[in-house]
Amino acid sequence: MAQVQSEEQAVIDGLLSFVGQEVAPREAALGELMEDPRQLFKEDGREHPEVAEARRETRIASAGAGYYQMFCPESIGGSGLPLRLSVLCWEALHHQYGPGERLMYGTISHWASGPSVLWEDVSPYLAAEVRPNVVKGRMAGCFGMSEPDAGSDAWGMKTRATRDGDTWSITGSKQWTSFAPTADYVLAFAVTDPDMVERRRGGITCFYVPMSTPGVRVESVIRLYGEIGGREAILSFDDVRVPDEQRFGPEDQGFTLAMMGASQGRLYNAGRSIGLARWALERAVEYAQVRETGGQPIARHQAIQHMLADSATAIFAAKAMTLETAEKVDAGADARRELAMAKLFATNSAVDVFDRAMQVHGGMGLTNETRLHEGWKTLRTLRIADGTDEILRNTVARELLKGNTSF
Ligand SMILES: Cc1cc2nc3c(=O)[nH]c(=O)nc-3n(C[C@H](O)[C@H](O)[C@H](O)COP(=O)(O)OP(=O)(O)OC[C@H]3O[C@@H](n4cnc5c(N)ncnc54)[C@H](O)[C@@H]3O)c2cc1C
The missing domain is CATH 1.20.140.10 (Butyryl-CoA Dehydrogenase, subunit A, domain 3)
Incomplete structure (x- = not known):
């Protein structure tokens, strides 16, 4: 049904009004920092930390108003609103504010960097200690699936995680990881059962890895379309040790x-x-x-x-x-x-x-x-x-x- 229902319109209107009152002034206050690449990007291609901080404040404000997590399952603290409405909300925001990396686009959680259905089946540690911060927008992550030799063919992944008792050791690299330079954590995918991967029947596991974990490095920022900086990065993992309670979802079912x-x-x-x-x-x-x-x-x-x-x-x-x-x-x-x-x-x-x-x-x-x-x-x-x-x-x-x- 293409027609927007009145209750859907009420949510869209509420979101746009929140953005107009709370986020647009925040973005305006950043001024040239958002508009001028020479101010936005530092020498190493990373975004100015003030912009990352403004994104964090926007997420927290939106979560406080109930918008950030509105399409997440109720079981994780969301409102469980339908995806049809999410399409209408994304459309409304982009129609209203147009092109660019605008702060307002962070008012709704993105599945790869914020809370989503992916956070439903996580360990008791992640559910108690980490998830509330993610749902409230206090922390945001990035999604480390693609690698230099694994883009369309994710099964070509070379990053490995090996188990040593209750601890995993992750070694490998990731490429194209959006928002990695400013993320609090990475959802890192690694091969845990090469035979299963060979048969394309699983064998890849996801791990929650704080960016501050020893062995995780943002190697470089990837620049696109002639820009002087960027948001995508190459990451490396050198014997990164994480406890099993940081395994994100079931073993071998990361794909x-x-x-x-x-x-x-x-x-x-x-x-x-x-x-x-x-x-x-x-x-x-x-x-x-x-x-x-x-x-x-x-x-x-x-x-x-x-x-x-x-x-x-x-x-x-x-x-x-x-x-x-x-x-x-x-x-x-x-x-x-x-x-x-x-x-x-x-x-x-x-x-x-x-x-x-x-x-x-x-x-x-x-x-x-x-x-x-x-x-x-x-x-x-x-x-x-x-x-x-x-x-x-x-x-x-x-x-x-x-x-x-x-x-
Ligand atoms: C701006 C940007 C942000 C990204 N953010 C993330 C991120 O946050 N996290 C993440 O994990 N990844 C991210 N990616 C990676 C993205 O998912 C990959 O770029 C994408 O999957 C394609 O992989 P590739 O670039 O290696 O191209 P390749 O897989 O090398 O493909 C090259 C060409 O071959 C074609 N091709 C490949 N296989 C087939 C096939 N079987 N049949 C027909 N044609 C085929 C492709 O369509 C393409 O035209 C991002 C990429 C970009 C550009």
Whole structure:
């Protein structure tokens, strides 16, 4: 159902009002620090600590207001609200505030860095000592799955964890770990049973590892798109010792855990793509009506109108399919085909919407002023991160060939 229900609208309105009153002024106070890369990034490419601190304050304020954890299970202290509503909330935030690494995007927990369903089945130690801090936003983590030789093919992972009594020793490296330079902990995935991994039947275990643990190092920050700094990093683990009570979820079942998170990630990425695409389309519609060539607004040109119409059509389709997918997940149905299609379609069509919006703006579309390039970069990244287009197509095709051909 594409229509937003009144109780859903009430949550969205509450969130936007909280963000407007509590987060927007906090972001404004950071001023150039958020806007100017020369101030935002330090020499080594890391973000300025003030920004990380502002993110922490935002999380804590949002958790206090009940928004940060609203889509987490009630069993861990969340509100258990449906994923369909999470799509609408991500869309609303991105539609309202547009491109960029904005503070407001930290008001809702992301499954990989904050509390989520992944935190349900953890050890008594993690449940008592760590989880409350994560749910309240006092701590945030990063997700260490990918490695130099293990991206799309996570089974190629080389990081190993070996058991010595009640302690594990982790050695290896991770790549692309988002927010690692500012994280409090990493959820580190490691091979614990090479035979199971060989047969692709498990054998990977996840561990909760505080970034301050001896042997954990942020080796370097990865810079993207010509930026002078970044949020992704390369991590190394050199005989990192963690007690078994820091094992995150069942032994050898880390891959299943990661896939659980990836499903939520597909909806998150689809939701924010729809919101950003709506923001860009509105900028294009406005500009087309004020920019004149040959004595008339460019909106009178059919070529421009068709670009706007194509973008609107794509957004409408992406939103309808994403909401239907979320409803399926909320109902407990197997939606892996739909999740793959929704992320694939929503991200790709949003990249196209930004490309058309830039074209409608002419040269202005390429300037920093319109911020269109920022949205394009974010969305272009999503064609690779959290499951590449090709891997998503593989998932869809695999389901079709199994006979899952009904719609
Ligand atoms: C900005 C960013 C943030 C990220 N954040 C995180 C993070 O926080 N934590 C984390 O663990 N990872 C993270 N990743 C890693 C991300 O999940 C991987 O980049 C992604 O899985 C692809 O892996 P790869 O880059 O090694 O590409 P590769 O796996 O080397 O793929 C290269 C190309 O080959 C294609 N390909 C590979 N295998 C197949 C196949 N079987 N069939 C068809 N085509 C195939 C791919 O689609 C791609 O086009 C992030 C990546 C980026 C870019």
